[in-house]
Amino acid sequence: MSFLAGWHPFLVHFPIALWLVGTATMTAGVLAKRAPWCNTAWFLWVVAAVFVLPAVWSGQEDIQVLQARLGETVVTPGLQNHMDVGNVIPWLMISMVVMRIHNHYKKQGFKIKNEVWLIFGVALSIALLYAGVLGGAYVYERAFAAP
Numbered sequence: 725m726s727f728l729a730g731w732h733p734f735l736v737h738f739p740i741a742l743w744l745v746g747t748a749t750m751t752a753g754v755l756a757k758r759a760p761w762c763n764t765a766w767f768l769w770v771v772a773a774v775f776v777l778p779a780v781w782s783g784q785e786d787i788q789v790l791q792a793r794l795g796e797t798v799v800t801p802g803l804q805n806h807m808d809v810g811n812v813i814p815w816l817m818i819s820m821v822v823m824r825i826h827n828h829y830k831k832q833g834f835k836i837k838n839e840v841w842l843i844f845g846v847a848l849s850i851a852l853l854y855a856g857v858l859g860g861a862y863v864y865e866r867a868f869a870a871p
Contacts, residue, residue, distance in 0.1 A: 726781070726782075726785045728778060728781050728782035728785050729782065729785035729786055729788070729789050730782075730785075730786065730789070731778075731782045732779065732782040732783045732785070732786045733863075735775075735778055735779040735782050736779040736782070736783065736856075736859075738772075738775050738779070739771075739772040739773075739775040739776040739779050739817075740772075740852050740856060742768050742769070742771050742772035742775065743768070743769060743772040743776075743817070743845075743848065743849060743852055744849055744852065744853075745768055746764075746765045746766070746767075746768030746769040746772060746845065747765070747842070747845045747846055747848075747849045749761055749762075749764050749765040749768060750762055750765035750766075750769075750838060750841070750842050750845055751842060751846075753765055753838065754838050754839055754842050762838045765845075766824065769817070769820070769821060769824075769845065770821050772817065773814070773817040773818050773820075773821045776813065776814045776817055776818075777814060780810060780811065780813075780814050783807070783810060787799070787803075787807065798866075800862065800865070802858055802861055802862050802865065803858075803859075803862045805858050806855055806858035806859045806862060809851060809854060809855040809858065810855045810859070812851075813848065813851055813852060813855060816848055816851070817848060820841070820844050820845075820848065823836075824836075824841060
């Protein structure tokens with residue numbers, strides 16, 4: 725068991741909030757044609773991509789604890805979907821940030837505009853919200869959040 729077991733509900737909301745606020749900021753920056761807003765959005769996305777790693781790691785640890793305590797039946801189809809989407813999201817976030825950093829610093833060639841990055845950011849935001857809905861439904865279905 726890791727030191728992150730039990731911390732998933734606390735750690736997971738920080739990168740989600742950063743990503744969603746980053747997406748809203750990028751949307752405003754693109755619509756208002758304000759480069760500083762777009763740069764702020766990128767900062768938020770980079771920080772979210774860094775902090776999503778311990779959030780996902782803690783989720784994996786929590787599953788192991790629940791399986792040890794309650795058995796294999798704890799993994800319902802809804803939780804499996806949450807885990808599948810939740811395991812893909814960090815890879816997509818980090819890939820997007822790495823591609824953007826490469827695109828920003830390359831000397832020649834085509835530069836991808838913020839409008840295109842915004843499409844990817846919105847798609848990832850939708851995936852984040854979907855994973856959150858699946859995770860929340862599981863928690864309340866199993867009454868882990870009940871007093």
